Amino acid sequence: MAKNFLQNPSKLSSTECSKSLLPVQDALYVLSGKWKLPIIIALIHGNKRFKELHREIKGITAKMLSKELKELEVNTLVKRTVYDTIPVSVEYELTPYGTTLDEVIMALRDWGLKHRQKIKDRK
Amino acid sequence: MAKNFLQNPSKLSSTECSKSLLPVQDALYVLSGKWKLPIIIALIHGNKRFKELHREIKGITAKMLSKELKELEVNTLVKRTVYDTIPVSVEYELTPYGTTLDEVIMALRDWGLKHRQKIKDRK
DNA sequence: GTAACCGATATACCAAAGTATACCGATATA
């Protein structure tokens, strides 16, 4: 595991910590937006077509689905493939690079679970 | 390490994956907002007073600093202590619970660094 | 009494993010 700068700050200079800010913000940016995570999770269990995603992700509009998929595609987390069936079908899939988000997502999930428990215990 | 559901989806049911959504979103929510991370990082190297944070974090307004600190305090990531010096001084510190964010932040940083490199290589 | 310090808060404004709803182009089927 990489250096633990929150629990051992004394071993790291202030500038070294600050250098972490931008990459962390980049990663957060990639996951930002209300629908990125639902989309990624929907794509985990296999490729999906636009309409399937639209049906599966409750509440999302076509506009947002299209927009968020485009952003995921730009970051090469998701691949878009057009098949010239009739009518046309468009398939979305998580790229191998997309699956590298797993460590981040699991770290977030583990902390999130503990946090939910903490909030619950407080009541 | 916890189960890796992005790279081994076949081993997990769809519902099990979906259960991850809320905790992940909770964790992201705690870090959301333009100034949470800068504040956390500023507090890593020691407790800071309001004015010190204001000076150190370039561009932040008193309103946002106050608001974000309050949110961090509600989530018990940061502790606020008032000393009745004259004039009054208020000290903010990262709680032990706050430092448990380290794994999340490091996972984000590591992925973010790789992502920056990937974007760079593409040009 | 008035200016200054700290730790904010109040008000007004602006910009980004998200929603609702209608519609498009291409093709097929009735």
Add this chain to the structure above:
DNA sequence: TATATCGGTATACTTTGGTATATCGGTTAC
């Protein structure tokens, strides 16, 4: 000719997030 499918886009709107700027309350020093 009309209607339906798929995969979206266009326009207008609302909501949320963030900024700018002025001000407050309590206290001391001048």
